[in-house]
Amino acid sequence: MAQGAGDVPVVYLHDIKRQYVQGETTLTILDGAKLALWAGQSVALVAPSGSGKSTLLHIAGLLESPDDGEVYVGGTATSGLSDVERTQIRRTDIGFVYQSHRLLPEFTALENVMLPQMIRGLKRSETVKRATEILAYLGLGDRIKHRPAELSGGEQQRVAIARAVANAPKVLLADEPTGNLDPHTADHVFRALMQLVKATQVGMLIATHNMELAGRMDRRVSLEAGRVIELD
Ligand code: ADP
Numbered sequence: 001m002a003q004g005a006g007d008v009p010v011v012y013l014h015d016i017k018r019q020y021v022q023g024e025t026t027l028t029i030l031d032g033a034k035l036a037l038w039a040g041q042s043v044a045l046v047a048p049s050g051s052g053k054s055t056l057l058h059i060a061g062l063l064e065s066p067d068d069g070e071v072y073v074g075g076t077a078t079s080g081l082s083d084v085e086r087t088q089i090r091r092t093d094i095g096f097v098y099q100s101h102r103l104l105p106e107f108t109a110l111e112n113v114m115l116p117q118m119i120r121g122l123k124r125s126e127t128v129k130r131a132t133e134i135l136a137y138l139g140l141g142d143r144i145k146h147r148p149a150e151l152s153g154g155e156q157q158r159v160a161i162a163r164a165v166a167n168a169p170k171v172l173l174a175d176e177p178t179g180n181l182d183p184h185t186a187d188h189v190f191r192a193l194m195q196l197v198k199a200t201q202v203g204m205l206i207a208t209h210n211m212e213l214a215g216r217m218d219r220r221v222s223l224e225a226g227r228v229i230e231l232d
Pocket residue numbers: 020021022027029047048049050051052053054055056
């Protein structure tokens with residue numbers, strides 16, 4: 001794990017505050033949350049439902065803005081950036097995996113993995129090559145022409161992972177990625193994620209309720225009173 005002097009985290013959350021106002025009440029979800037995520041490191045975010053895990057991941061992934069604090073991606077402060085610039089960073093540096101696969105149903109596995117690369121402007125032939133390689137790497141070499149409905153839950157989730165890493169992001173954020181899977185399939189998908197961290201040196205933050213999986217990651221954190229705390 002790269003953490004030498006002079007290195008910067010792939011994502012650094014500094015004093016993040018996030019509130020939701022609903023009618024008369026203000027819910028403070030994050031309140032001074034700090035977290036450094038390093039290249040090649042897998043971090044489990046384990047906290048009760050409703051404690052702000054998804055909120056933290058969305059903020060780290062530039063999908064949502066904090067009310068206060070700063071999100072640094074690869075050392076770059078993002079709060080002053082335009083929407084276009086933030087979108088650009090999201091496309092090139094950040095991969096996101098959700099609990100449900102969110103694949104496009106009318107496209108094949110291959111096309112689903114090609115799309116983020118095409119949006120980024122890569123040549124079609126290049127995206128075919130790269131998408132085929134990633135899918136094969138994740139054990140889906142004989143499933144590339146299948147549509148999501150023709151794949152098992154674990155296969156769908158591995159395609160979603162392939163899509164998330166298609167642009168070789170620095171950061172992989174996964175929100176309960178194995179939450180809908182049976183234990184055996186969850187283990188398979190989890191191993192695929194861990195394998196990617198080692199192979200690509202992406203920094204990975206996974207929100208999970210699965211303590212067994214969390215125990216196999218490099219580091220465990222939780223949320224308490226709106227702050228990130230280290231477990232162990
Ligand atoms: P977790 O992922 O840990 O279950 P979330 O980050 O989804 O938690 O939500 C944290 C809290 O913030 C919950 O109490 C939720 O109801 C509230 N919340 C999340 N999103 C919104 C929103 N868009 N508007 C109002 N409240 C929200």
